[in-house]
Amino acid sequence: MKLFKTFPIIGTKNFSKFLTIFLFSFSVHAQEDPYLWLEEIDSKKSIDFVNKQSKITEAKLTGVDGYQDIYNNCLEILNSTDRIVYPSIYGEFVYNFWQDKDHARGIWRRSPKKNTLMIIQPGRYF
Structure with a gap:
């Protein structure tokens, strides 16, 4: 109950309006990233x-x-090399991200769905 005394707007009908305005103000006043140069x-x-x-x-x-x-x-x-591959299906292709000692940063692999052997669980992938 202390939270409600500290922030009396919580639990009122105007709380959703307050929250929307509060969160919007953060997106409008975004701070500049001081480490943006690390992306180079x-x-x-x-x-x-x-x-x-x-x-x-x-x-x-x-x-x-x-x-x-x-x-x-x-x-x-x-x-x-004994790993479980976690595929993602988009359209007619199956994708997965793979990292190993030869691909330290990783590679995206793509294969046509018709050429991919998988165990399909109904409702899981489609």
Whole structure:
């Protein structure tokens, strides 16, 4: 009940109007992103910043007991080819995003639906 005393508009018929105006004001007054320059992934400034942050993070992680075992297990799982593919069907094509040691950033794979072997669960994909 303290919340209602603090914000008396909650629970009133005008609350939806208030919420709409409140949320709209956030979208109108969006702040500029101070890290927008990081989207330039090949710029020297971005690469230097990422390398600096990576060194800081690596220093903290490697100081944890058992770090190397955890790292090796995670790396083995990440590079494993024994994975379940999670497809998405759009129109006549089946898509999936795949990452492995040869595709660190990942690749989008597309195949015609008629050439794809899948177990169809009624109502799940269509």
